[in-house]
Amino acid sequence: MKNFTYFQPENLKDAAKQLGNNWKDRLLIAGGTDLLGLMKHNLERPDVLINLKSIAGLEKIEYLPGKELRIGALTKITDIAEHPVIREKFTALAEAAGQVASPQLRNMGTIGGNICQRPRCWYYRGDFNCLRKGGDICFAVEGRNKFHCIIGGAPCFIVHPSDLAVALQALEAKLIIFSGKKSKSVAIKDFFVLPDADVYRENILKPNEIITEIHIPEPASGCQSGYLKFQEREVWDFATVSVGVSIKKNANFIETGLVVFGGVAPRPWIEQKISQALTGTILKENTISELTDICLQDAEPLEENKYKVVLAKNLLKNLLMRLNNI
Amino acid sequence: MSSRKIIKSKYFFEEDFVESLAEVPVEKTEAWASGAELKVVGKPTQRKDGYDKVSGSAQYTFDISLPKMAFAKTLRSPHPHARILNIDVSKAKKLPGVLEIITHQNTPKIPWYFGMSFLFDTTLRFEGDEVACVAAESEHIAEQALQLIRVEYEELPFTIEAGQAMSEAAPKIHDTNILRGRPDTYERGDIEKGFAEADVVLEETFTTQTAVHNTTEPHCSVVNWDGDRLTVWDSTQGIFSVRDGIADSLGIPASHVRVIKKYMGGGFGSKLAAGKYTVMAALLAKKIGRPVKIALDRKEMNLAVGNRPDSVQKLKIGAKKDGTLTAMVHESYGASGAYPSGAACSWPFRTIYQCPNLNTIDYSVYINAGPGRPMRAPGHVQGTFGMDSIIDDMAEKIGMDPLEFRLKNYAEIDQVGNAPYTSKRLHECYQQGAAAIGWYQKRRPAGSSPGKIKKGIGMASQIWWGGGGPPAYATLKLNRDGSATVIAGTQDLGTGTYTFIAQVAAEVLEIPLDNINVILGDTGVAPYGPSSGGSTTAPSISPAVRDAAEQMKTKLISGAAAILEVPERELSYRNAVISAITDSEKKLGISDVVRQMRERVLVTTGLRNANPEGYTINSFGAQFAEVEVDIDTGKIRLLKVVAAHDVGRILNPLTSDNQFHGGIIQGIGFALMEERIMDPMTGKTLTTNLHNYKVPTVMDTPTEIEVIIVSDSDPLISNTGVKGIGEPAHIPTAAAIANAVYNAIGVRMKSLPMTPDKILHALFG
Structure with missing residues (x-):
């Protein structure tokens, strides 16, 4: 790890002022559960670290009934997992939060940091000058790719590692982003980018921008959501595949639905076809099976990750059945 | 007396x-007689070191801190096979806080790896091979200095897969890529006659992965010279072996080296000899006149200080319809890594089941990867997986219960040494273990478990020395x-x-x-x-x-x-x-x-008394696993493991239970998730941290582990009648799980670890 200057701003303006206009030299730190590892392995070598924890007001959960849920970017993942309103009304998010990493990491990690974490690809994290680090090739293509993406990949085949991002996408969250003077609101579906748009970054944040809050609209009545994560190890692992779903039910029919996969693509992957097909579906085991069969039809698995297609379908089926008490 | x-x-x-x-x-x-009324031995006894450990006051080697202590870090080869053309340390030496840097240029040629290499060799044969070592005022400065050392490498062709390394065309790591230039072989009886007598002949290939010890406490040493005498605190399994290794390396009398180790966070076979790191630290300490601490990080541990070699086992066995084994053949190869380390895995195959006609051939093969070291029952864990898998297949083929089949082929004497055992109570392990798992009540035909969550029960046998x-x-x-x-x-x-x-x-x-x-x-x-x-x-x-x-x-x-x-x-x-x-x-x-x-x-x-002449001393056991396989995800969960063993007298049931639990959990890791994965294009290891190299957590352990000791003593061995338990605890776990998985899903998993992707692939293609 390189030596760095540690800056403790008192407010967002000071923090934004400290941030420069390039990625390398000045970085924000919140929980540090990802950044410290990146620094220890020399993937990040900042001159200045700007500590967001010194700014008051970024750690909060506010529920405005009938309107929205507002979560400060520095809110700990544990607090989200345990919050009674989130568990009841924004279930997918609480379930995702409860399965992040391990209790120790959830106690340190923040929601803002979680959605901005860097890929866990073993080539990116390892001693390989890969595409995402400015090299010429993605080593996963010809290499060991059991955990890599099956869709949206080229030219870099990472998966997005965040559990919370998948759930937030299913709940159609908005991110409030501060850039020096003013704040803007960005729908989460517009936040993440695929490698063909930008192979070096996983989202649209500019070097001087800071996520301050996450807003989630109040679910309409009849709405339900959930999150299922599959990991090789029972805890302290990233999703091999995960799925977040929100549906609005009307008697035995689904009125609208949104299906988002994690672990299959370089960003939380919205399955448009499924989401559309859900509308009007009668909730029975065989209709759900038929439905899930059409998902990820465009997937192009690599040598070692074909199983992810089966896994994704099965997880979706199980989650839909659970949400409908089948 | x-x-x-x-x-x-x-x-x-x-x-x-x-x-x-x-x-x-x-x-x-x-010897204390079997059933002797003892007051302390054999009674559950709290650890003498328990308080120190739970209160945090126990000092491990890693915790030792001496006045004026410097810190050392090692520069390692980034390439699997390369030659050093030049090393330039001038920039690194100028970094404030750097005290000394050693390389092949300024150190004696100290023989290493049985004289096949040196402490610092100019030919590097695996990623992680030592290039230079820096002493600095802090570990942080030492790490920074490593990045300032300029090394010019000539990259050489490499091979990282044993099967490929055996071929003529493969790059040569030494004169030949086969250890000692020939396989280990063993034979008895007439193999052709044996197969001719068989009603059923089965032939299968099984593979196991390279596993890494990944002890909790890293490999580490603190060294301190007092004049010409050296004190070494080392996290080691063998203080005398380390003492002699260091004395020989440094050319000083053994009497001048004192090796100390009080508490330790695990070894599993990876800490049996003097490490290069210790000798490098001693050389640095001598040069700078200060104590030096050197501790490996997780990446170094996964590259350079040992592993369990992988295996490819081609097995062929023949049996009569009545269940009598008539012939058994084992042919295997496994990767030793870049320096000698046995990859043979046929020991259990040779002895545990009665069979008059039997051949084994084991090749240990050099590849461009970190050298293997003994890992909790060398050869036995991988060998038992292959052997007990094909034994189960044969039992099914001839329509016999797997347990009955094993009892039918029960070996009363040591068939290799042609000698009686001091004791062998394996049949009691089978009986008591079967009763505890509910073998006859719960076990269904393979693949007949209904629903998406399929349940199965399997078992495997254990043999080990340990006298x-x-x-x-x-x-x-x-x-x-x-x-x-x-x-x-x-x-x-x-x-x-x-x-x-x-x-x-x-x-x-x-x-x-x-x-x-x-x-x-x-x-x-x-x-x-x-x-x-x-x-x-x-x-x-x-x-x-x-x-x-x-x-x-x-x-x-x-x-x-x-x-x-x-x-x-x-x-x-x-x-x-x-x-x-x-x-x-x-x-x-x-x-x-x-x-x-x-x-x-x-x-x-x-x-310690002499062992009795004319006898073979072995420990025995049988483990039974009950599993659940979720066919939607390919996930295997352990419901219960029963470990029934014949290990002589148990001195302390509490620490014995601890060791069995540890061995079984490590066996679950080997069966389900632990695996060193290397990149074929670059020859580099991808699993160099505990996220990618998955060791089980407490959440991955079975709901229940039941340990049954069928023996009370083996008075022929010694006055205490004890056999060891460290390795027996671990040997049959993976094989028992594999057989339980087969029983659950009706598809034979022939490759460890049985990760979800392999299960899904086996079930759905």
């Missing part, structure tokens, strides 16, 4: 039989207050050695456990004790401790006889009081005896 002789001693230690001359007592102290043997010593000192100190040259890896040594001494001398201090892991003060590997520590040391205590008791009785003027034979020793049988008024506490003998300390040294 104290008369001694020197004999030729031979017993199995980790990868092979070791032979040495050993001093043994002429007469063995009579230990001489030489091993223990010194007992009795103080005038009746308290005792036992000093032994063994070491406690966390397995409970401190505690059982105190128990054995307390049993004989009948003094409270709290009055016994045990000093281990210090070559400066202890008589010789063997390295702790091969499940030999308790079987080798406990008889020496008992011998020392019995000698002390004799000495005390003799002293009391002189004081009381009563013949020794008319004295009794009870609760540390010696009294005349005929006159209960005449009695002395042992502290009175010591006081009157006007010695402040009485000293005895006990010896």
